[in-house]
Amino acid sequence: MQRPVYLDYNATTPVAPEVADAIEPYLREHFGNPSSTHLYGRRAREAVEAARAEVAGLIAAEPDEVFFTGCATEANNLAILGVARALRGKKRHLVTSAIEHPAVSQPCRMLREDGWEVTVVPVDGDGLVDPQAVARALRPDTALVSIMHANNEVGTLQPIAEIAALARPRGILLHTDAAQSPGKVPVDIETLGCDLLTLAGHKFYAPKGVGALYVRRGTPIAPVLVGADHERGLRPGTENVPGIVGIGAAARLIAARGSSRDDLPHLCGRLHARLRDGVPGLRLNGHAARRLPNTLNVSFPGVSGRDLLHAVEAQVAASVGSACHAEGDAVSGVLAAMGLNADRARGAVRLSVGLPTTEAEVDEVAAALIAAWRRLMTPEPAR
Numbered sequence: 607m608q609r610p611v612y613l614d615y616n617a618t619t620p621v622a623p624e625v626a627d628a629i630e631p632y633l634r635e636h637f638g639n640p641s642s643t644h645l646y647g648r649r650a651r652e653a654v655e656a657a658r659a660e661v662a663g664l665i666a667a668e669p670d671e672v673f674f675t676g677c678a679t680e681a682n683n684l685a686i687l688g689v690a691r692a693l694r695g696k697k698r699h700l701v702t703s704a705i706e707h708p709a710v711s712q713p714c715r716m717l718r719e720d721g722w723e724v725t726v727v728p729v730d731g732d733g734l735v736d737p738q739a740v741a742r743a744l745r746p747d748t749a750l751v752s753i754m755h756a757n758n759e760v761g762t763l764q765p766i767a768e769i770a771a772l773a774r775p776r777g778i779l780l781h782t783d784a785a786q787s788p789g790k791v792p793v794d795i796e797t798l799g800c801d802l803l804t805l806a807g808h809k810f811y812a813p814k815g816v817g818a819l820y821v822r823r824g825t826p827i828a829p830v831l832v833g834a835d836h837e838r839g840l841r842p843g844t845e846n847v848p849g850i851v852g853i854g855a856a857a858r859l860i861a862a863r864g865s866s867r868d869d870l871p872h873l874c875g876r877l878h879a880r881l882r883d884g885v886p887g888l889r890l891n892g893h894a895a896r897r898l899p900n901t902l903n904v905s906f907p908g909v910s911g912r913d914l915l916h917a918v919e920a921q922v923a924a925s926v927g928s929a930c931h932a933e934g935d936a937v938s939g940v941l942a943a944m945g946l947n948a949d950r951a952r953g954a955v956r957l958s959v960g961l962p963t964t965e966a967e968v969d970e971v972a973a974a975l976i977a978a979w980r981r982l983m984t985p986e987p988a989r
């Protein structure tokens with residue numbers, strides 16, 4: 607049976623063959639605990655430290671600024687709750703945006719319940735945060751600003767460097783959730799100017815179950831999980847050595863290919879052009895230019911995105927929004943925050959291409975979606 611074309615690379619990516627090859631010896635022979643001092647342990651420790659250097663290299667950081675976690679959710683929790691714990695009693699205010707992933711908005715909500723004040727900065731119709739709105743929200747007691755680098759649903763890229771230039775001179779820390787960025791756009795902590803940055807292995811061709819948090823040297827941060835002193839006391843728990851080897855190999859792969867596959871924008875543009883030609887009234891959601899080059903979020907007029915994807919499920923695997931809310935019927939919080947009306951939000955579909963995507967696949971997806979949209983728009987003949 608032919609499988610549907612996978613256009614959901616923002617939900618997760620396949621493990622790259624090079625990455626799987628790098629991991630295999632750590633599943634079979636090199637099973638040691640990196641904390642053990644014998645040969646088995648040393649092998650594992652060397653692999654973890656080599657991976658740390660690869661991940662640091664990808665984002666132009668130093669290896670000792672990279673901390674491995676179990677996922678991006680954990681890295682976001684550690685950044686937000688860890689900074690809040692470290693600055694408790696000195697600061698009591700946070701700033702975030704209206705379109706963050708729940709892995710950021712929920713820890714912020716938890717802190718609010720604990721007495722912190724949280725300012726949620728709105729976005730415009732393209733999903734962009736205005737740096738001046740962030741600046742206006744800053745206070746002497748602001749501990750942290752957490753604004754995502756690239757939005758997972760519409761791909762809009764936020765002006766992180768501009769926000770850093772406004773926050774950091776005032777002694778305010780900046781965290782950015784860059785889970786969606788590697789392999790699509792450059793991620794360089796010096797250019798971005800942030801203090802903390804989140805990565806997710808499974809969004810750039812490493813396996814699930816491994817993430818990383820970049821923490822600039824000198825950043826006040828306390829652990830959120832407590833236990834032994836793994837990851838220099840910031841994240842206890844025996845390291846996921848195969849996963850860490852995987853994220854290291856994926857970082858090497860992405861760094862070697864350049865910031866992105868050059869034709870991701872071409873593939874995405876081709877898909878958009880085909881859909882625009884076949885679907886009058888199709889609307890692009892997200893910024894037309896400041897966007898991840900692999901992400902196309904479009905609203906089909908007159909239908910529900912969910913029904914449309916259901917109609918093409920044998921040919922296309924995509925989603926209506928982020929994979930985490932794909933089951934629910936509620937309108938995407940991101941599209942609502944962008945001010946899209948209910949019909950346009952209901953008709954939205956997120957198509958995201960990846961390194962293995964071909965032109966033929968993109969054409970096949972466009973043809974299937976156009977045909978299904980026409981069928982759904984054709985009224986049933988009266989019986």
Ligand SMILES: Cc1ncc(COP(=O)(O)O)c(C=O)c1O
Pocket residue numbers: 616617677678679680707709754756757758783784785786806808928929930
């Ligand atoms: C922007 C963003 N942040 C965080 C996450 C959470 O990643 P994970 O589920 O791997 O923890 C995701 C996953 O979709 C994401 O897109």
